[in-house]
Amino acid sequence: MMKDEGGKMVNLTIEGRAVSVPEGTTILEAAKTAGVLVPHYCYHPGLPVAGVCRMCLVEVEKAPKLAPSCATTVGEGQVVHVYSEKALEARKGVLELLLINHPLDCPLCDPAGECELQDYTFQEGRADSRYHEPKRFNPVEDFGGDVLYVTNRCILCTRCVRFMEDVHEDAVLCVSERGDRATIGKAPDADLTQPWAANVIDLCPVGALVSKDFLNKARAWELDRTASVCTGCSQGCNNVLETRDNVVVRMKPRSNEDVNHFYLCDAGRLDYRWMNRPDRAEVPKIRLHDVLSPVDWDIAIQEVGGRMKGKRAYVVASPRLSNEALFLLKRIVKQTGGEGVFRCATGPEAPLPGVKDLSLRADRAPNVRGAELLGFKRNDADPLAGLKDGDVLVLADESLGGLDLSAAKKASAIIVIGTTLVDGITPAVVLPIANVAEEEGTFTNLRGRVQRFLQAKTAPGLARPSWYALADLATALGVPSDDMHLPSTIFTALAKSEPAFTGLSYDTIGLRGGLVAGATAGAH
Amino acid sequence: MGYPHKSHPRETPVLSKHFGDPEARTLDGWKARGGYKALAQALHMEPTAIVDIVKASGLRGRGGAGFPTGLKWSFMKIGDGKEHYLCCNADESEPGTFKDREIMRWTPHALIEGCAVGAYAIGAETAYIYIRGEFTEPINVMEKALAEARAAGIIGKNAMGSGKNIDIWVHKGAGAYICGEETALMNSLEGKRGNPRIKPPFPAVSGLFGKPTTINNVETLAAVPHILNNGAEWYKAMSLSSPKSSGSKLFSVCGNVAKPGNYEVVMGFSFKEFLYDLCGGPLPGRKFKALIPGGSSVPTITIEEAEAIKMDYEGFVEQGTMLGSGGVIIFDDAQSMPRQLARIARFYAHESCAQCTQCREGTAWMTKILERIVAGQGTYEDLDTIFELSESMTGKTICVLSDSCGAPVVSGINKFRGEFEALIKGRRSSTVAVGAR
Numbered sequence: 001m002m003k004d005e006g007g008k009m010v011n012l013t014i015e016g017r018a019v020s021v022p023e024g025t026t027i028l029e030a031a032k033t034a035g036v037l038v039p040h041y042c043y044h045p046g047l048p049v050a051g052v053c054r055m056c057l058v059e060v061e062k063a064p065k066l067a068p069s070c071a072t073t074v075g076e077g078q079v080v081h082v083y084s085e086k087a088l089e090a091r092k093g094v095l096e097l098l099l100i101n102h103p104l105d106c107p108l109c110d111p112a113g114e115c116e117l118q119d120y121t122f123q124e125g126r127a128d129s130r131y132h133e134p135k136r137f138n139p140v141e142d143f144g145g146d147v148l149y150v151t152n153r154c155i156l157c158t159r160c161v162r163f164m165e166d167v168h169e170d171a172v173l174c175v176s177e178r179g180d181r182a183t184i185g186k187a188p189d190a191d192l193t194q195p196w197a198a199n200v201i202d203l204c205p206v207g208a209l210v211s212k213d214f215l216n217k218a219r220a221w222e223l224d225r226t227a228s229v230c231t232g233c234s235q236g237c238n239n240v241l242e243t244r245d246n247v248v249v250r251m252k253p254r255s256n257e258d259v260n261h262f263y264l265c266d267a268g269r270l271d272y273r274w275m276n277r278p279d280r281a282e283v284p285k286i287r288l289h290d291v292l293s294p295v296d297w298d299i300a301i302q303e304v305g306g307r308m309k310g311k312r313a314y315v316v317a318s319p320r321l322s323n324e325a326l327f328l329l330k331r332i333v334k335q336t337g338g339e340g341v342f343r344c345a346t347g348p349e350a351p352l353p354g355v356k357d358l359s360l361r362a363d364r365a366p367n368v369r370g371a372e373l374l375g376f377k378r379n380d381a382d383p384l385a386g387l388k389d390g391d392v393l394v395l396a397d398e399s400l401g402g403l404d405l406s407a408a409k410k411a412s413a414i415i416v417i418g419t420t421l422v423d424g425i426t427p428a429v430v431l432p433i434a435n436v437a438e439e440e441g442t443f444t445n446l447r448g449r450v451q452r453f454l455q456a457k458t459a460p461g462l463a464r465p466s467w468y469a470l471a472d473l474a475t476a477l478g479v480p481s482d483d484m485h486l487p488s489t490i491f492t493a494l495a496k497s498e499p500a501f502t503g504l505s506y507d508t509i510g511l512r513g514g515l516v517a518g519a520t521a522g523a524h
Numbered sequence: 525m526g527y528p529h530k531s532h533p534r535e536t537p538v539l540s541k542h543f544g545d546p547e548a549r550t551l552d553g554w555k556a557r558g559g560y561k562a563l564a565q566a567l568h569m570e571p572t573a574i575v576d577i578v579k580a581s582g583l584r585g586r587g588g589a590g591f592p593t594g595l596k597w598s599f600m601k602i603g604d605g606k607e608h609y610l611c612c613n614a615d616e617s618e619p620g621t622f623k624d625r626e627i628m629r630w631t632p633h634a635l636i637e638g639c640a641v642g643a644y645a646i647g648a649e650t651a652y653i654y655i656r657g658e659f660t661e662p663i664n665v666m667e668k669a670l671a672e673a674r675a676a677g678i679i680g681k682n683a684m685g686s687g688k689n690i691d692i693w694v695h696k697g698a699g700a701y702i703c704g705e706e707t708a709l710m711n712s713l714e715g716k717r718g719n720p721r722i723k724p725p726f727p728a729v730s731g732l733f734g735k736p737t738t739i740n741n742v743e744t745l746a747a748v749p750h751i752l753n754n755g756a757e758w759y760k761a762m763s764l765s766s767p768k769s770s771g772s773k774l775f776s777v778c779g780n781v782a783k784p785g786n787y788e789v790v791m792g793f794s795f796k797e798f799l800y801d802l803c804g805g806p807l808p809g810r811k812f813k814a815l816i817p818g819g820s821s822v823p824t825i826t827i828e829e830a831e832a833i834k835m836d837y838e839g840f841v842e843q844g845t846m847l848g849s850g851g852v853i854i855f856d857d858a859q860s861m862p863r864q865l866a867r868i869a870r871f872y873a874h875e876s877c878a879q880c881t882q883c884r885e886g887t888a889w890m891t892k893i894l895e896r897i898v899a900g901q902g903t904y905e906d907l908d909t910i911f912e913l914s915e916s917m918t919g920k921t922i923c924v925l926s927d928s929c930g931a932p933v934v935s936g937i938n939k940f941r942g943e944f945e946a947l948i949k950g951r952r953s954s955t956v957a958v959g960a961r
Contacts, residue, residue, distance in 0.1 A: 049722070050879075051722045051922060052879040052880055052881070052922070053880075053881055054880050054881050054882055054920055054921060055881070057920060065919045065920070066919070066920060068722070071722045090916070090920055093882065093912075093913075093915070093916030093917075093920075094881050094882065094916070094920075096916070097881050097882055097884075097885035097886055097889070097916065098881055098885065100885055100889055101885065130905070130909045130912075131889065133889070133892040133893070133896070155881070156878060156879075156881075156884065174717070175717065175878060177878070178700070178702075178874070178875065178876060178877055178878050179873050179874055179875065179876040179878055179884060179887065179888060180873065180876070180878070180884055180885055180887075180888035181878075182878035182884060
């Protein structure tokens with residue numbers, strides 16, 4: 001809507017502020033550019049306009065009636081009042097009406113604290129209600145998938161209906177019945193198990209559609225929120241990791257028009273429990289007399305250095321590692337004349353039909369493209385195929401699960417750089433690293449977009465960020481990397497030496513991402 | 525009063541001339557009564573010439589809003605390369621209104637002819653007659669008449685040998701009041717839930733199936749052939765209120781009245797004479813008390829106000845109400861206004877499409893308050909709440925159903941406040957904690 005830069009611009013005044021927006025922009029969107037958020041419920045920038053909640057009514061001078069700002073396009077010279085007495089009175093009326101049948105069960109309602117009905121009522125609503133009749137009651141309904149429909153809290157904004165119909169293109173939700181008997185209805189034999197269905201929970205402005213996974217787990221105000229990137233597949237959807245007491249309790253989408261718009265698939269959003277797993281490698285260990293003994297980081301690094309002297313490093317890296325970690329691993333591979341390989345789990349694609357180029361991708365790791373750009377060879381079936389007698393096998397966040405491990409016997413030593421120990425492998429050295437929620441870094445998605453993720457929680461024990469451990473290791477192997485103990489400096493070095501990343505830096509990619517050479521943003 | 529019955533001498537039967545005459549239902553009978561002459565003539569005219577005649581006649585929409593028909597038709601740009609549609613709104617669901625039903629029951633060909641002329645005048649080859657689902661008999665009559673007209677080549681390809689195509693189809697509604705709202709009607713016709721659409725875009729720009737569409741009421745379209753046959757001047761001259769309101773209008777009268785039924789009078793007729801002479805006045809021993817003169821959606825008036833009314837669009841407005849659809853609902857002195865208004869509010873609460881917050885919640889809330897007052901559990905504050913609630917519900921929603929709920933109730937309280945206060949004063953102690961604040 002705002003992208004149409006070649007079109008005609010319209011000038012108007014909103015709350016005394018002059019704005020100029022492309023023709024066809026709605027007053028609500030234009031107000032955003034003036035720094036005014038018109039309260040609204042049914043409007044959502046990713047959905048067709050419904051204009052039904054009537055919350056976004058604003059006063060336009062010379063217009064006979066208040067205008068629904070979500071459905072009214074701007075006109076040249078318009079003077080719009082969002083907070084005029086008339087507009088405030090109308091919205092106060094809407095809020096009172098939305099609340100007459102709304103159970104005031106905020107103390108046990110999950111979205112309390114992030115509920116738009118609470119927010120706007122606090123902002124503009126009446127302090128009391130004049131409603132003295134019994135409240136409407138309807139039972140809670142299980143919508144299937146991760147979705148629970150708490151009918152009594154529903155304000156019938158129809159965002160969920162429109163999402164399923166127009167974005168997911170599987171119209172299983174509808175408004176059923178009329179008048180104040182209306183509720184959201186679900187097609188009798190359909191459950192909300194579609195791959196992207198749980199987005200209706202985020203779209204719901206109140207507590208009507210709630211996540212079963214998050215039910216009663218935490219209050220919104222107890223959560224710490226961190227911008228991150230989903231590691232579920234190579235799409236690289238932007239997300240928010242929400243933690244409570246250093247535990248990830250929920251993953252929500254973070255909007256990025258170039259990647260995932262407003263959405264996150266169900267598989268991605270529910271795949272966070274591994275970030276909290278307790279059986280972690282917490283202390284560096286080296287093998288002494290066939291027993292893994294805890295040691296200092298310095299000793300462990302020295303031990304690796306000793307084991308690698310004169311040997312080829314055969315690195316099996318995970319495509320879940322950051323560009324920064326993979327870059328340092330690449331330097332180690334190069335220094336020792338070794339080889340770097342990776343494998344990636346795959347699964348069926350699940351596109352979101354209403355959004356161009358958004359899908360749960362077949363490659364179920366976030367940094368496949370990054371690994372490839374940094375020279376790692378992909379071998380899904382047998383990543384150990386190239387291992388030669390006497391090589392030092394470096395398993396970087398790779399557990400070799402499901403593989404025949406007999407090939408690993410060729411290695412003169414095995415170094416595990418990971419978040420956990422590896423079943424069936426007796427390593428010479430274990431270097432414990434942080435997982436994605438515990439460190440900072442970047443991933444390169446399948447379209448070549450380099451995106452930052454930030455640290456959401458602390459790593460257990462002595463585990464260190466992967467790039468920190470690898471910088472020390474590279475230094476010990478004679479690749480001077482002492483100046484590389486910050487992800488931003490590692491990335492700067494990466495951008496300098498890797499042509500694909502030329503011109504990128506943490507500053508330029510920000511939290512929306514930047515494209516590697518040759519990639520085009522044209523997909524959207 | 526059911527048909528056949530003789531018109532009152534003071535009536536001006538134009539549309540209702542053949543009501544009660546079974547022969548007028550048949551194609552041959554209709555032709556013998558001068559039918560399809562106007563269509564034959566129209567099909568050889570320029571569409572714009574027809575629009576000009578209708579404009580000159582001063583015909584205004586008979587469905588409730590009173591928008592000038594010729595002007596509405598002129599919004600349809602002939603030759604814009606798009607398909608045009610004509611919708612005939614026969615979803616007559618406004619409480620107290622039953623004029624279109626009789627037009628369809630007795631003179632189906634009058635409507636077919638009107639639709640065909642209208643469709644041709646706006647450049648449409650397809651017209652849909654959207655009939656209220658409960659109208660089983662009118663639907664059957666219309667279907668039969670359409671089959672006859674189609675078989676006789678009056679409609680269909682090469683209508684009346686003119687080389688023009690005009691097809692007309694009947695669509696049966698499923699019993700929702702809101703589908704009489706023009707954009708909800710279009711949604712319903714398209715097979716969607718009958719929810720009103722946001723305007724703009726207006727139907728003349730993007731209507732049925734996204735194409736330019738005109739929607740007219742049954743009575744409006746049925747009047748068009750008469751205008752073509754007799755001329756715009758004739759239509760204007762018949763009215764006592766020319767030029768603002770022209771022609772004749774069917775009024776449906778129901779409630780506490782001696783002779784309920786449909787009456788056709790010219791615009792500008794005296795409402796007092798209409799009520800006491802044509803409709804026979806009140807029932808024996810009773811007195812008229814109040815009226816809702818234009819279908820239940822318009823403001824309530826007292827009989828004193830009603831007696832001063834000149835029956836045209838402006839005349840009703842002058843007395844604080846509206847002509848609306850012409851459905852006159854009469855209450856006599858034996859009626860409890862709070863009870864009647866609660867019943868009306870309940871209708872709107874039941875029929876709200878549930879889109880807009882004010883309407884979905886407001887109509888139901890208003891009903892609950894009114895029913896509580898009727899049950900003797902009301903308070904004075906309730907009356908204030910109703911006024912403020914009505915304010916919240918008026919002019920803020922997609923369509924006017926919400927406004928329509930507030931209009932008769934608020935005006936009714938204003939005019940018959942004593943009846944409400946009597947119920948409140950006699951308030952019985954409650955068994956439940958009503959109003960526990």
